[in-house]
Amino acid sequence: DADVTQTPRNRITKTGKRIMLECSQTKGHDRMYWYRQDPGLGLRLIYYSFDVKDINKGEISDGYSVSRQAQAKFSLSLESAIPNQTALYFCATRGTGEGYTFGSGTRLTVV
Amino acid sequence: SQQGEEDPQALSIQEGENATMNCSYKTSINNLQWYRQNSGRGLVHLILIRSNEREKHSGRLRVTLDTSKKSSSLLITASRAADTASYFCATDNGRANSKLTFGKGITLSVRP
Numbered sequence: 001d002a003d004v005t006q007t008p009r010n011r012i013t014k015t016g017k018r019i020m021l022e023c024s025q026t027k028g029h030d031r032m033y034w035y036r037q038d039p040g041l042g043l044r045l046i047y048y049s050f051d052v053k054d055i056n057k058g059e060i061s062d063g064y065s066v067s068r069q070a071q072a073k074f075s076l077s078l079e080s081a082i083p084n085q086t087a088l089y090f091c092a093t094r095g096t097g098e099g100y101t102f103g104s105g106t107r108l109t110v111v
Numbered sequence: 112s113q114q115g116e117e118d119p120q121a122l123s124i125q126e127g128e129n130a131t132m133n134c135s136y137k138t139s140i141n142n143l144q145w146y147r148q149n150s151g152r153g154l155v156h157l158i159l160i161r162s163n164e165r166e167k168h169s170g171r172l173r174v175t176l177d178t179s180k181k182s183s184s185l186l187i188t189a190s191r192a193a194d195t196a197s198y199f200c201a202t203d204n205g206r207a208n209s210k211l212t213f214g215k216g217i218t219l220s221v222r223p
Contacts, residue, residue, distance in 0.1 A: 099156030
């Protein structure tokens with residue numbers, strides 16, 4: 001099993017729909033992150049969490065919400081999807097002093 | 112906003128040649144990391160260099176860090192076609208609420 005698992009891998013949804021992207025990790029780390037990747041823009045941080053009770057906004061949190069259900073699970077929701085939220089979404093986790101471990105990503109298309 | 116800025120944006124070399132990629136950043140850091148991303152897939156951590164280190168090696172990878180110039184370089188020696196990917200540098204300020212800030216990436220193409 002992968003250290004960080006994201007579901008679904010691909011999703012097409014309609015404008016205005018609510019959608020949830022799920023992430024689970026088996027590394028036992030407290031820190032988890034959601035990033036968005038757009039062509040030519042690199043990765044931008046949406047939300048991050050340092051433990052179950054600690055949720056923080058990143059640089060582009062508008063239009064998104066998150067839930068940290070357990071140490072291992074961190075889900076990202078789009079309350080009302082819009083076309084400019086079409087992107088590749090990555091979940092990641094890290095331990096102290098380590099590099100990040102990324103999931104394989106969710107390719108989301110909003111039509 | 113991006114902290115790290117990679118240079119060049121794209122690099123094409125012949126298999127067997129060395130590839131050098133550069134990263135510059137703006138504010139003080141605790142460490143700098145390099146990642147690789149194969150097309151459309153998740154990023155893979157390659158190497159982490161701390162602010163008190165000047166050079167680090169991992170297999171065919173060599174990373175240098177010059178904190179006075181706020182820059183880092185990643186050297187891949189004896190490149191292979193399988194090294195074709197995008198490479199990102201990311202900086203960590205080491206504070207209690209630290210998170211990585213990524214550059215926009217370098218696209219490396221290694222021709223067989």
